[in-house]
Structure formats: C-alpha cells, structure tokens
Amino acid sequence: MHGEYKMPGGKLVVVDLDLRDGRFAGVRLSGDFFLEPDAALPVINAALEGQPTGIDDATLVAAIDAALPAGTTMYGISSAAIVVTLRRALHEGAPA
Amino acid sequence: MSRSDWRDHDWQLIHAAPQPPLLHMALDEALLDAVGAGRRPPTLRLWEWASPAVVIGRFQSLRNEVDFDAAQRHGIEVVRRISGGGAMFIEPGNTITYSIYAPLAMVEGLSFQESYALMDAWVLEALRELGIEAWYQPLNDLASAAGKIGGAAQTRRGGALLHHVTMAYDIDAAKMLDVLRIGREKLSDKGTASAAKRVDPLRSQTGLPRAGVVERMLATFRRLHGLADDRLREEELAQAQALVRDKFGTAAWITDVP
Numbered sequence: 001m002h003g004e005y006k007m008p009g010g011k012l013v014v015v016d017l018d019l020r021d022g023r024f025a026g027v028r029l030s031g032d033f034f035l036e037p038d039a040a041l042p043v044i045n046a047a048l049e050g051q052p053t054g055i056d057d058a059t060l061v062a063a064i065d066a067a068l069p070a071g072t073t074m075y076g077i078s079s080a081a082i083v084v085t086l087r088r089a090l091h092e093g094a095p096a
Numbered sequence: 097m098s099r100s101d102w103r104d105h106d107w108q109l110i111h112a113a114p115q116p117p118l119l120h121m122a123l124d125e126a127l128l129d130a131v132g133a134g135r136r137p138p139t140l141r142l143w144e145w146a147s148p149a150v151v152i153g154r155f156q157s158l159r160n161e162v163d164f165d166a167a168q169r170h171g172i173e174v175v176r177r178i179s180g181g182g183a184m185f186i187e188p189g190n191t192i193t194y195s196i197y198a199p200l201a202m203v204e205g206l207s208f209q210e211s212y213a214l215m216d217a218w219v220l221e222a223l224r225e226l227g228i229e230a231w232y233q234p235l236n237d238l239a240s241a242a243g244k245i246g247g248a249a250q251t252r253r254g255g256a257l258l259h260h261v262t263m264a265y266d267i268d269a270a271k272m273l274d275v276l277r278i279g280r281e282k283l284s285d286k287g288t289a290s291a292a293k294r295v296d297p298l299r300s301q302t303g304l305p306r307a308g309v310v311e312r313m314l315a316t317f318r319r320l321h322g323l324a325d326d327r328l329r330e331e332e333l334a335q336a337q338a339l340v341r342d343k344f345g346t347a348a349w350i351t352d353v354p
Binding site: 009010011012014016028029030031032033034035036038041073075076 | 153154155156157160178179180181182183208234235236249250251252353354
C-alpha cells in the first residue's frame with residue numbers, strides 16, 4: 001500500500017507498507033523532507049513496524065516521538081504528518 | 097556563543113573543471129567535514145558538471161522519483177545526495193549549482209527558514225542586479241514572478257552547515273518529465289496545473305550566457321562577503337574519491353531508500 005501527503009506548509013511525505021496479521025509490515029517512509037540525523041529514518045520505520053491496525057493516531061504519533069534520537073530535527077515533516085500519510089496508504093483506493 | 101556574520105569569515109572559492117556527478121556528491125561530504133573540523137575556511141564551491149544526472153534527496157524513494165528505464169535511455173546517471181529535499185534534473189550547461197560550507201556559528205539561534213533566507217540573500221541580490229526580481233519562498237525554493245528558479249537544501253553535521261542550491265539556467269522540460277516522476281500530490285498546493293510550468297530558467301530571463309551569469313554571481317558574493325580564489329587540495333580530492341568508492345557509488349547508498 002502506498003500513501004502520499006503534501007504537508008501544508010511542508011514537504012511531500014510518502015509511506016509504503018503492507019499488512020500482515022492485522023499489523024503494519026515493511027513500513028517505508030520517504031519524501032523530499034529534511035530530517036536530521038538521517039539515522040532517524042530507519043528509527044521511524046521501526047517504530048511503526050508491527051503496530052496493530054486498530055491503534056489510534058495519537059498513540060502512533062507518541063510512538064514515533066518516543067523513538068526519535070535525542071536532538072532530531074524535522075523540517076517540512078512532522079510525526080503527525082507521517083501518521084496522516086500512513087492512514088492515506090491504508091485507505092488507498094477508497095474515494096477521497 | 098554569539099552568532100557570526102559573513103564578514104567574520106575568510107571565504108574561499110573553489111571552481112574546478114567539470115567533475116562527474118558522484119564526485120560532486122562526495123565533495124559535499126568531504127568539504128562539509130573539512131569546514132566542520134576547522135581544516136578548511138568557510139567555502140563557496142561552484143559546480144561544473146561533466147555528465148547528466150538526476151540527483152535525488154537523502155530521503156527520496158528511488159523507485160517513486162525516477163523512471164529508471166527513461167534515465168538509462170537518455171544516458172542519465174542517478175545519484176543520491178546527503179541533504180534532504182527533492183530531485184534535481186541536471187544536464188551540463190543547463191544548471192547553476194553551488195554549495196556553501198559555513199560554520200554553524202553563522203546560523204546559531206536561527207530557525208530553519210531564517211537560515212535558508214540568510215544563505216540565499218546574496219544570490220537574490222545577484223539576481224536582482226541581473227534584472228530578475230527573485231525571492232526565497234519557504235520552505236526551500238527560489239522563486240520569481242515567472243516561476244520557480246531553483247531550490248536549496250541544507251544539512252548540518254559537526255560544526256558546519258551545508259547549503260547547496262541548484263538553479264535552472266536552461267532546461268529540457270520534456271526530458272525532465274520523462275525521467276522524473278512528479279506526482280499529483282506534490283503539485284497540489286503549488287498553484288500550477290503543469291509540472292513543466294514549475295521551473296522558469298535563467299537563460300530566458302537574463303539573455304546572458306551561463307558563464308556570464310556565474311561570473312556576475314561570484315562578483316556579487318565577493319563584493320558582499322569577500323571571496324579569495326582557492327582550489328581543491330590533494331587530500332580533499334583523495335577523500336572524496338574514497339567516498340565515491342565506499343559510499344556514494346555503492347548500490348547500498350543509492351537504494352538506501354528503495
């Protein structure tokens with residue numbers, strides 16, 4: 001599944017993932033945002049990996065924030081925007 | 097620590113003969129580290145391209161951004177840079193690309209937007225002197241009334257900031273759209289219906305040859321901030337070549353975000 005979200009006032013955020021046994025699998029975040037350190041990218045993917053599909057958005061945002069390395073900076077992207085993108089990927093194919 | 101100003105630093109210019117795309121990627125890392133470690137004074141590097149390339153941002157998906165078959169058909173190499181931001185389509189002579197390697201002290205306490213505005217100010221002045229009214233358009237674009245002129249990207253590591261910019265001098269928009277996948281979502285808040293309209297090149301706006309635009313830009317930097325002619329050192333080139341071999345030229349790096 002594939003979702004894209006142009007964060008208002010920000011950059012393009014993209015999430016690709018699969019579902020396995022009711023959980024997120026193979027989560028891959030990408031886009032033209034700015035994120036430092038760059039090692040934060042796989043950390044975010046790992047924080048989303050294996051989460052149950054029934055999880056609420058606030059818990060997902062908190063999971064990302066808790067996993068980020070100390071001093072991580074984001075420009076044109078946010079934890080909330082990542083979760084919006086992930087929801088779009090899950091609803092892929094549904095009418096807008 | 098108080099913020100330093102352009103004139104507090106002894107700016108150096110590196111403007112070498114055309115170099116291959118992978119070497120440019122590696123030079124950005126090598127020179128950023130050199131300035132961050134205090135081995136090199138703050139530096140402006142003007143890029144000359146030896147061959148065409150698509151340069152994708154640090155976090156862009158290779159598959160989502162590039163039509164690989166089309167790139168191969170056109171003989172265009174795909175490389176990944178160390179900064180975030182979007183894909184650039186490069187043909188020698190068609191873009192003006194430069195990097196600023198600045199001490200972090202220059203952006204101490206500034207927001208990201210303020211640090212882009214600070215680093216872009218001299219080039220906006222240069223464009224104004226060339227008759228182009230241009231401005232920094234957050235988050236990281238250079239814009240004019242006629243359309244986008246270029247884009248900037250920053251990354252920070254050690255004690256230094258990299259601010260690099262690619263401006264379109266001339267552009268084969270059809271070829272660019274053949275090679276880059278520019279999605280509808282990306283264009284959703286840009287206010288233009290066609291991706292080709294997003295870029296307005298400098299050639300049509302200045303009527304000057306590319307080298308003339310570059311010369312005027314460097315003269316403006318020199319006048320505003322001071323600029324001494326320098327060259328790439330042996331050990332810097334050797335380090336960049338090692339980075340090409342061990343990092344930028346590897347499949348692991350190019351496909352790091354597949």
